[in-house]
Amino acid sequence: MSGALEDKRTATRFRILAEIADRQPAVSQGEIAEAVGVTSQAVSEYIRDLVEDGLVEKQGRSRYRVTKEGVDWLFQEARALQRFAEHVTDDVLESVNEDAAIVTEDVAAGDTVTLSLREGLLHATPGDDGPAIGVVTTDAEAGGAASVTGFEGVIEMEAGSVRVLQVPPARLAESDAVDSDALAAACDDADIVVAAGVEAVVACRHAEVDVRTWFAPGNNGSNRVERQPSSGSSRT
Incomplete structure (x- = not known):
């Protein structure tokens, strides 16, 4: 586990070093103190310790730069934090979802x-x-x-397939050019047919295709949904 999660001092040290890396080389201890939530005196003491430990080098008055060792330490701590966060989101929270x-x-x-x-x-x-x-x-x-x-x-399920057919939009004045026989043949072996948009609904009606579910936004932005799909392959 990341040291930043084990004790407050390491967590503060991590935050301050990250702030220095983000602001270098001109570093305002007051701005870091405000960002981290500690006093400017505390920031000064932390920076002094970071310099002594070889994680930061001082290049002049209020000018600091994170060393290679400092970058490595930041990277290791950040990766440990990332792994812990992934554990929480992927394992802990996933198991408590309802x-x-x-x-x-x-x-x-x-x-x-x-x-x-x-x-x-x-x-x-x-x-x-x-x-x-x-x-x-x-x-x-x-x-x-x-x-x-x-x-x-793991829930056992049988994999299906989805085939997408594109219908020309009405603004192109080509919606009547859809080959109804070809559309009917393409949907003939589908377990579920879903139509998205008015043009798709009209094309399916002309082809006498049984549409299980359709979505056709109107001018008010609402969606109409008719009959929920069952399992199996789909055609749109």
Whole structure:
């Protein structure tokens, strides 16, 4: 772990050395004191120690430069801080995030559940039999939604594919030039068809393509969403 996380003096030393590196060679101890939150006298004492330890060299009145040793020390401490931050964000916080899941049986807060994806939705089944588990934080009846946290493992899922088809915008006056037969053929084997934009919706209607979900912003900026998708491959 970074020394800057283990004691206050090392943390202050790290901050002051970083400020010197950022401001060198003209260094205002008053500005550093304000940035770090200590007195100017304390900054002066820290700088004196940094010079004695060979991490900073004095080049004149109020002129300092971080040495190679100082850069190495800063780099090591910064990397240690970065690793700790990544541990917190990737491991600690990720495990306490909450998400909603459909429960297959009645559950009570504190129950361990096995997690799975069904038709694109997260499901939770009481027990710890699966490769992915969690803990529900709310009571819920079968078929209802419960909040789940404490995720562990990997949820098994079947990979799908997405194919994107571009439809000309109406402003180019080419939207009627879409080959409906080709569009219908391209969407024929799709599990889900999603249309984004008015032109795409119109093209799919002309091709008699069943659109599962569509997004078509209007002048007021609102989006219309119709029928949620299920799992599988998609076509747009």
